[in-house]
Amino acid sequence: MILPTRDCVFQTPGYVPGEQPQTTDFIKLNTNENPYPPPSEIFEVLQGELSKVRLYPDPVSTQLRKAAARVFGVSHEQILAGNGSDDILNIALRTFVNPGETVAFLDLTYSLYETITRVHGAAIKTFPTNEKFELDRPLICPEAKLIFLASPNPPVGQHLNRDYLEETCQKAAGVVLIDEAYVDFSAENHLDFLAKYDNVIISRTMSKSYSLAGMRVGFGIASIPIIEQMDKVRDSYNLDRLAQALGTAAFESYQYFQQVWAKVCQTRERLIKSLKELGFFVFDSDSNFVLASAEWIAASELYSQLKDQKVLVRYFKHPRISNYVRISIGTDEEIDRLLEAITQIKMSH
Structure with missing residues (x-):
């Protein structure tokens, strides 16, 4: 067949x-x-959830988003919870890019960007890093509906030049997603971009820094209008009860x-x-x-x-x-x- x-x-x-x-x-x-x-006390929340597994979880992960908002310093309405940050990448792609339209990212970065873009049927525009695998100029791509930029950027693990990132956001015609999967192991982040640019999404994950890789908990953080559109694309009940409970408890052990x-x-x-x-x-x-x-x-x-x-x-x-x-x-x-x-x-x- x-x-x-x-x-x-x-x-x-x-x-x-x-x-x-x-x-x-x-x-x-x-x-x-x-x-x-994680600290052993966060698992105390599980017993109360195990007896409820016959029931659907909160479809919009309210308590988890409120706990994340306290840590990230934004409103919970600016946060979309995802099944890992990979889910956020896919949701952004499906929200803002029609098949055939352009997605841009670096020539050496998280390889999932290319995979999900190709599967979506979108066009790819890659931008070169220099011999040190650095972004040495702003990424200017007027045709890109979505730009993926990881900072720190794998597999080298260094932050991208902040000034170039900021100029990229200023000049982008579409949405810029800054993937901060590893940011908690550094002294800087880009959450302040959210107040400056209404086209920026920050993605975060609890897999690395919060020791919850097995639970798959991630977030998209952006303006309320962006989150409202992405929420339409999100799978219903995309985080199970245990993931929501453990993620919330982990934030409380900040x-x-x-x-x-x-x-x-x-x-x-x-x-x-x-x-x-x-x-x-x-x-x-x-x-x-x-x-x-x-x-x-x-x-x-x-x-x-x-x-x-x-x-x-x-x-x-x-x-x-x-x-x-x-x-x-x-x-x-x-x-x-x-x-x-x-x-x-x-x-x-």
Whole structure:
């Protein structure tokens, strides 16, 4: 049987997420999860929700959005809750872009932007980063109905130039979505853009900084008119009861997570220093991961040899970064094990 698949779907390679091992004996430094669990007290909210699972959840995640509003410093009416921030990206695309219209993003960034744009049947315009993988000019694309810009931008993990981002927002004819998935591991964000530009959406996730990757909780933050239109596109009941309850409780433990973020950043700086001592080039990072390469070993070989030692890092076949591995920040013990493994590999070369 020939399936009546849309051409844009049939011709699009599927998004490839980081490897999820089926055993528990790996040190998992490949998917940028938070290495520390949420505080145990947030799970106390679950018992009351488990008895209600026969009932639909709040379709608009009211309590979660109100808790998020307190943290983000905006009205809850400016917030749309999503099934992870990936849901927010898809909702924005479906809200503001007709098939055939243009979506713009950088040539090296979160690869899901390309996947969802192609599946939607929209046209793609990519803009080059420089040899340091930086945005070295504003992204000006008058035909773009939607611009995706991640800051910090994976896989390098650095913030984009703030002045260029601001000029991009000023001159955009369409909507600019600033993806802040990793922003809590840095000292800056772009929430202030919301008061200046009515065409800006900020996306956030609780997967990384709030240790809830398994629950899939994300947000779009924008002007009320933008949120009102996106809410029409959102799937009904897009967050289940448990996700809403845990997300709300996690925001109420904000001070705990601030301490976790500081610990991750401290470990990140130690990892960068240690990798450099082992002969690596390492980019500075505003995220919970680093991008590194070494002349003494190919990145693909390092990935394979680390995997043999039950340490998972991320290797990309993208030609611009095929000499690099991306390493998530784990606990100090996990990073010690990684460094021991790399030292052993280097000694054998």
